[in-house]
Amino acid sequence: MDKVDAKKVTENCVDDLGTGCAFLFLESDCPDLLSAYKDPDRKFSLFKAIRLTLSDAAGGLDGYEILKLHDAEPRLGVEIKFVEAGACRRFLESYSSGAVQQLFTQHAGRVLPGAEDLALHTQLKAGDSSLDNFLHDQDRCLHHISLIKPDRLPDDEVCRLEELLRSLVFSDRSPCHPTQPPSCKQEAPCVPNNCFLFQGKVFDDRQLTPGDHQRFANNIGREWKKVGRALQKTCRALKSPAIENLAYEYEREGLYEQAYQLLSRFMQAEGKGARLGRLVAALEEVKLVGIAEIMLDLPPKE
Structure with missing residues (x-):
């Protein structure tokens, strides 16, 4: 041929x-x-x-x-x-x-x-x-x-390993134990206004810190664009073509700098509205739950 x-x-x-x-x-x-x-x-x-x-x-x-x-x-x-x-x-x-x-x-x-x-x-x-x-x-x-x-x-x-992993995820996301009455299953966890829900647990919805900024850039890798597209739905500063412009402008500096600049743009534009809950929600939306766990500094599940 x-x-x-x-x-x-x-x-x-x-x-x-x-x-x-x-x-x-x-x-x-x-x-x-x-x-x-x-x-x-x-x-x-x-x-x-x-x-x-x-x-x-x-x-x-x-x-x-x-x-x-x-x-x-x-x-x-x-x-x-x-x-x-x-x-x-x-x-x-x-x-x-x-x-x-x-x-x-x-x-x-x-x-x-x-x-x-x-x-x-x-x-x-x-x-x-x-x-x-x-x-x-x-x-x-x-x-x-x-x-x-x-x-x-x-x-x-x-x-067997997949089933065990699914059962642990289900347990984490379920607000009530399966043996509890149906009425309990239907009740949503009470989440205060200054908190957010992740995997059935309540977390403080604080403003993003420099430590969060660095942790995100260190861990997100080439998936930063996906997170940017999720964030742009509620952040005008990230609307098209902002994300592609960041990718082009910082291409030589590498993925860390591209991700760092993305979150910088978000934090500068949103001010006090640049909160941990919004970033975690964006990570969940693009199915990067592992990175969300890192951002929340959750201990490993055994």
Whole structure:
């Protein structure tokens, strides 16, 4: 097949991903992630870090699923099935920018004992093709992923871990215990005017501080634009084309500075109205719950 025909095949394929698989390999010496996966006391915490990372990197919970965690000594392999090209593209963008590595390091440091100073090494493959070699060509990566068709349903162990994670999330978001009377379930938690609700808990809706500003810029990575678009719904200073202008103006300074300037614009424009509750609501809206938890400095859930 000549180069022109090959290009046409690739372009046709990426327009309609169907289903395809990628394999994300994770390796770290301290702690050893493969050992953590084999340890019953740490397995769930490790899985939670992986799940939060994928949710943040792919922009939510839809369009993909984990099929299996593999012992690929000395690495831990994560087999991911993609069913939407959009989710796959967002994941590839996050991976190529280093955001996946950064997000996993942050989440693991919060939920996995001993992972505070994690030094992570990653590899992304589709079959025998190492996608790290041509991450700059997203269509080519998507094409290779589309060629690897899943031949399994999610592993039983993955299903159990997913169910446990869902049950914990449901418990956190439910204001009442399931065994309580229906009348209690229907009552909304009482939230004072100076507070806001997040995952069924009430938090002080204070004005954003310099510490919040720096924490946001340190953790949001390339997802800052999504948060900006959520904030722009109630902030005229972020209306189009303000966000794209920030991206262009601070492109050379990198993601930290772009995110920092975004929140600076919001805080300067809104003054006392630039409050923590609005930022957390924006993060929830774009399904970056893990980052919202970091902003609220919530302790890891075991």
